Amino acid sequence: MTMPTKTPTLIALDFDGVLCNGLIEYFQTAWRTYCQIWQPSDEIPNNDLAEKFYRLRPVIEIGWEMPVLIRALILGIEEEKILDEWQTIAEKIVTEENQNRAEIGSCLDRSRDEWIAKDLEGWLSLHEFYPGVIEKLKKLMVSEVKPVIVTTKEGRFVRSLLQKQGVNLPEADIIGKESKRPKYETLRILLAELGKDAIIWFVEDRLKTLLSVQKQPDLKEVELFLADWGYNTQKERDSVAQHPPIHLLSSAQFCQDFSAWK
Secondary structure, three states, rough: OOOOOOOOEEEEEEOOOOOOOOOHHHHHHHHHHHHHOOOOOOOOOOOHHHHHHHHHHHOOOOOOOOHHHHHHHHHOOOOHHHHHHHHHHHHHHHOOOOOOHHHHHHHHHHHHHHHHHHHHHHHHHEEOOOOHHHHHHHHHOOOEEEEEEOOOHHHHHHHHHHHOOOOOOHHEEEOHHHHOOHHHHHHHHHHHOOOOOOOOOEEEEEEHHHHHHHHOHHHOEEEEEEEOOOOOOOHHHHHHHHHOOOOEEEEHHHHOOOHHHH
16 A cells, blocks of 8 residues: 655644543543542542553543543453443443443533633643654644644633644634544645545544544545554554555654655
């Protein structure tokens, strides 16, 4: 399988898991929520709990699952089992412990919102950028290739985090959670705005998201890349070969010229 050689007109980038590593914030917010729901006697997590959570972060699709993952680890469920059977395990915990997914999700959102309201700087400080990505973004901004961020994170937080790094993308080029639409719909809108001859490349760390784009007949010209440094598992990275034309991209390739993305 050959990789694309044409230079894109526009490059659409996911944020968390492609540009920004938010694992520390994810764990801290999940732990705060866990403490509210399960009320452990000790509100200081075990030393290895965060590390286990980081390794298993790729299994999480929706916010309510974050504190439930902590619950699974505290119950002693093996990491391998969680990787293989996460949806079943999560549902079982919620059912057996008389919890409600929507309520857990609301509690998580509330925990985060309260934290942000009290200490925005502290909350932002728990996000770090992957090596080389800010430099790459700055180069793109002065090139002929237009960078656009397509993310499920709120646009205002993406803007704040980027501005701290000296990156001031136009507001319209950060399409966040507030757009309330799937990423393939955003790509469709971008393609329509650019015209039929435009070449869009989309970098994302969730294989499921890329597969949902791939299912759209009118988006078959969009080149799809799975960021191998993001929130995905070895199994997902290995399976990319079964889903051409999705390409596996390393962080080293990402930071180089587009000609190296092959």
